[in-house]
Amino acid sequence: MPQEKPDLRSLSEPVRFKRALTLVLMTLVLPGSAQIVAGSKRAGRYAWRVVAGLIAIIVFFILLGLIWRSGTINLLARPGTLRIVQVGLIVLAIGWAALFIDAYRLGQPLTLERNHRLTTSILDGLMVLVVAGALIYASTIVNTQRDLVASIFGNGQKSKAEHGRYNVLLLGGDSGADRIGTRPDSITLASIDADTGRTVLIGLPRNLAKVPFPAGTAMAKQFPDGFQWKNCGAECLINAVYTYASNHKDLFPGDPNPGVTATRQAVQAVTGLKVNYFVLIDLAGFRDLLDAVGGITLDIGKRVPIGGGSSPIKGYIEAGKDRHLDGYHALWFARSRAESSDYERMARQKCVMSAMLNQLSPQTVLTKFQGIAKASKQVVQTDIPAGELGTFTDLALDAKKLPVSSFSAVPPLIHTGDPDFELIRTKVAEAIGKSEALDKAGSGGDGKKPSTPSSSTSKPTTGTTKKPSKTSSPSNSPTKPATGVDDVASICKA
Template sequence: MPDDRSSARSVAPPRTAADASARVQFRRALVLLVMTVVVPGSAQIAAGDRRVGRVALRVWLSLVAVAALGLLVALLSRSLFLSLVLDQRILFLGRWILTAVAIAWVVLLLDAWRLGMPLRLPQRRRLAVTAVNGVLCFVVAGSLLFAANVLAAQNHLIGTVFASEEVSDATDGRYNILLLGGDSGSDRDGMRPDSINVASVDAETGRTVIVSLPRNLQRVPFPDGTVMHDQFPDGFISEDEDEGYYLNGISTWANDHAELFGDTADPGLLATTQAVQEITGLTISYHASINMEGFSRLIDAVGGVTVDVKQRTPKSGINERTRGWIEVGEQELSGEEALWYARSRKADNDFARMGRQKCVMNAMLSQLSPQKVLLNVQDIAESSASLLSTDIPASELDQFAGLALEARKNPISTVSIVPPAIDTTDPDFDVVRQLVNDAITIAEGQDAPPSAFETVTAVLPQPERSAEEAAADPTLANDTANLAETC
């Protein structure tokens, strides 16, 4: 016969009224916490101070209405939405509102925990309720404080980098932005621009043409009536006219003779801008000077950039020991690697380097998504402060942000002032301006005669090479109607 005592031990004791009450109280405590997360103030209305709950609920509904209105504006008018989210006053106000909401929400969660009366629960359930409350406080406060930090970083970036107040209008329907890239090392006076490009952007469609000028372009002219024209009426050449100085040397010369420019804050930038306008025939709207070391940090901030490397590229300056190689194929490049890829010319020349720089620009434009910017906004802001100097005013950021989004939808065209179309030691600047005009005309979808580049290269003998060698030529990016396809 079975042991009666053993059977008694195997049967669970009956649930008491106290156990049932504890389970109900445990569920009630959890429900109050969930209510506070979903609808702040609802727990207080149900079980606490109703006045506090009603105030919290009104504030919450107001914030939900503002968010819904913002979403509606984003759907109906992207330009208005961008102007709002890039307004420094709104960013400042939004930061502190989010911070205050985070603190208030945590207080409501702690009060909801109190209303659940966890101290009356058994130890295991009391610890469970406290742990859930802690996690919810961390998630809610962490998310809101992260958002507040995003707004603060964005506000700091705008205030630091886009501090100019002078607005320039589009010329002939295009914004022409001078992009200068170089180093500001201890052995240099200021930043000597080794990369000189003009991004000509259609003010309506965002369709972009990148005009690249080699740093070693010589005998460049200056507009009449400028200081540089008075000093070099026949172009940027030596006094005996035997030697043509390089384009990238204009900045250094002007900064060394700053007294000639009166109160001009940056003579080197002014002189370089005037030279580029005379060379290309384009009116420069704004400039952006890019420190290449900051460029490296920007790429690291967004997690790298993917580039289809066409030729094995050494990590080395022209007279330096090779530190390694960037191999052929689709590569995920770090900031340091992307910088070497964009700057190395040990294995080729300036013109191949110009082509690689364009491919890195195109990769950044196509891969820098709004989601990636949002997740890395603080690192981007910190790197951009050291990366970028520009006279684009904050008031125009919504316009250019919209154009940047449009530019992602269109192919980027490029034209470069390089051989064989142009002899950089003795250039024909009429041909240069025709090259630029043809590229813009074609980009705008208008009929144009064959460009000077195409005309010249068609009659010049081309080196014999295989199809693979031709496709891997980085200089192909210097003259193309679709940079993405070439890169």
């Protein structure tokens, strides 16, 4: 039992009042110090040991993060680790609250005048609410993070970087009542340097025809001359690969997501790059995610219709610099087809991706985490394993510091109705080579990787050589055609 201090009635009332306030504030600054001074020294020392242990753990992870950032994030992002942290925060909240209550008791409030006793009670109650409440709220955030990791990042197979790069397939799909990404509306391959995070966005138009598949796959056997069949017409496009594979699951026995598998295979054959992982984004739900982060700011070169196609145009997103867009308007900016071409729309989508990468700060994530997590679970599917979360978070932090470059396989360079896939693979290799050359130049000429990608990077996956591409111009060309290797920032300027 705590050893009580002698009765303090011999002290003047103002002194007793100051003493009571001091004990409460001491508990705020250093938990257990009030007990060391006026109560059970054993309890106070125990509290100090807990505080010292927590400080040591925090310092350890800070130092580990400075030495090995990706590994530290991986460790902290594990559901098991997050569960331990969640329980620890709840226990800490209860223990700290108990110390505040004991500090209030040690101040002998019954010996104080009414107003002073009320002031002390209010201060102590406020401290309990603020400190314990903050810790409980932190525990709910940790629990949300654990739930998010478990629901999105499952137990997928870890995929090693190919020639020093991670290639992540980004699919954006319209969702119906029960279909997410049934026909991808946006197909982009993000090729990320595994050392620096420098990223090249490779855009494939949804109307790319006759796409091949890697030799030996079920789709290559089904379509030896590319994705086409008799009387298929305009439906033989790369964005229909997902639907075809989903409707022919017998070609993919045991595969829970044949649509993604077939699309991934097509992208590998078209670009010549191994696809390590995919991320499937529901574009309709993407609006909620953008709202959760507070929207994005863009330079808009020409006004973009809201609506169009099978529905009337409801309005326009007007041109201008530093235009702030909420989720609704940012989504229409990315997906609108009216009064523009698919290729211009692809450029706008890259601008949205780049804006999210550059504008989504750690502060935004922390302050709006609950909304982001809720939206993300409804928006994102991926096969990136939970154990790789730290690796890609680390690369994303590095990528924020570097310009993003891009290549899009669009007219006039590529005739989408009869593409030259050898030319596409050559241009993809050139884009990656230019990106890697920037890192080599930045390292003073002694970078880890050569300035051009390995010859296997641009090797045709199918071994098929197409005739030179035909040149054609879209009916409504982009403001800045993305037919070469571009800095994304340059094509996103008003």
